[in-house]
Amino acid sequence: MSQTVDRALTILPLLAEGPASLEQVATRLDVHKSTALRLLRTLHEHGMVYRQQDQRYRLGARLFALAQQAVESLDIRGVAHPHLAALNAQTGHTVHLAVYEQGEVVYIDKVESRYPVRMYSRIGRPVAITVAAVAKLLLADLPEAERRHIAERLDYPRYTPRSTPDAGAFLVELARVREQGWASDLGGHEESINCVAAPVRGPDGRVCAALSVSAPNVVVSAEELLRMRPLVLRTAEAVGAELSGVTPSRPASTAAPLTEGAT
Known part of the structure; x- marks a missing residue:
C-alpha cells in the first residue's frame, strides 16, 4: 500500500x-x-x-x-451457504439458516441430512417461533422492551409436553439464551427432533441470522447433538466474520453472551 x-x-x-x-x-x-x-x-x-x-x-x-450501501448489498445466504454445506458434511445432519423478518422467523437456506429420515421444513417457511432454537436467538438479541412486546402477543401452541407454555416462560428462556449465546430445542416442536443453534452477527455486531443443526433422536441423542455446539458456534462465527470482512479473533468453542443492542 x-x-x-x-x-x-x-x-x-x-x-x-x-x-x-x-x-x-x-x-x-x-x-x-x-x-x-x-x-x-x-x-x-x-x-x-x-x-x-x-x-x-x-x-x-x-x-x-x-x-450503509455495503451492509445492504450483503447476501447473507450467499455468504453463509458454503459454511452450511461444510457443517452438513462434517455432521451429516440437517442445517438451517434463518432470519427475523416482519414479525416472523423464516428459513432462508437448508442443507438436507445425509440419512433417509428428513425434516419437514422448507426455505421460506416460518418456524415455530416459540420453540425453535433459531427463533430464540434472533428474538433474544432484541432490546428488552421489544422482546416483551413480542412475547406477550404470541400464541403458545403445545406442540409437545416440552413446548414453551406461556409468555413468562418464553421471556425467561430468551434471557437465558441471551446470556449463554446459543440456543436449543430439545423436543419442543417435535418430540423426536432436537436442535442446537448459534447466532450470526453482522457488521454492526447485532444478530442478523441464526444457523442450526437438527437431527432426529433415532439418529443421534440430544446429548450427542449438544456436544456439536462448539462446531456450530465456530461455523456461525465464520459466517459473521465473512459478512463483516474480518478474521475471527477467537476460537468459537465458547459462546459470547448476546449483548443489549441499541433500539
Whole structure:
C-alpha cells in the first residue's frame, strides 16, 4: 500500500473516535501539518471527512452512505451457504439458516441430512417461533422492551409436553439464551427432533441470522447433538466474520453472551 493511501486510511479510524483538529491529525500521523492538511482536503473533496465551524474534522456523510450501501448489498445466504454445506458434511445432519423478518422467523437456506429420515421444513417457511432454537436467538438479541412486546402477543401452541407454555416462560428462556449465546430445542416442536443453534452477527455486531443443526433422536441423542455446539458456534462465527470482512479473533468453542443492542 502506498504511504499516502496508508496515511489517509489512518485518518478515518482517528476521526471515528470523535472530531479532531489539524494538529491532532498531524500528530497522530507523525507528519507535518501541511501533509495532514493535504490529506484532509482530499478526503473532504470526496465527502469522507467534513470540516466543522470550529475547524475540527469529523467523518463525512459520504462515508456513512457507503457503509450503509455495503451492509445492504450483503447476501447473507450467499455468504453463509458454503459454511452450511461444510457443517452438513462434517455432521451429516440437517442445517438451517434463518432470519427475523416482519414479525416472523423464516428459513432462508437448508442443507438436507445425509440419512433417509428428513425434516419437514422448507426455505421460506416460518418456524415455530416459540420453540425453535433459531427463533430464540434472533428474538433474544432484541432490546428488552421489544422482546416483551413480542412475547406477550404470541400464541403458545403445545406442540409437545416440552413446548414453551406461556409468555413468562418464553421471556425467561430468551434471557437465558441471551446470556449463554446459543440456543436449543430439545423436543419442543417435535418430540423426536432436537436442535442446537448459534447466532450470526453482522457488521454492526447485532444478530442478523441464526444457523442450526437438527437431527432426529433415532439418529443421534440430544446429548450427542449438544456436544456439536462448539462446531456450530465456530461455523456461525465464520459466517459473521465473512459478512463483516474480518478474521475471527477467537476460537468459537465458547459462546459470547448476546449483548443489549441499541433500539
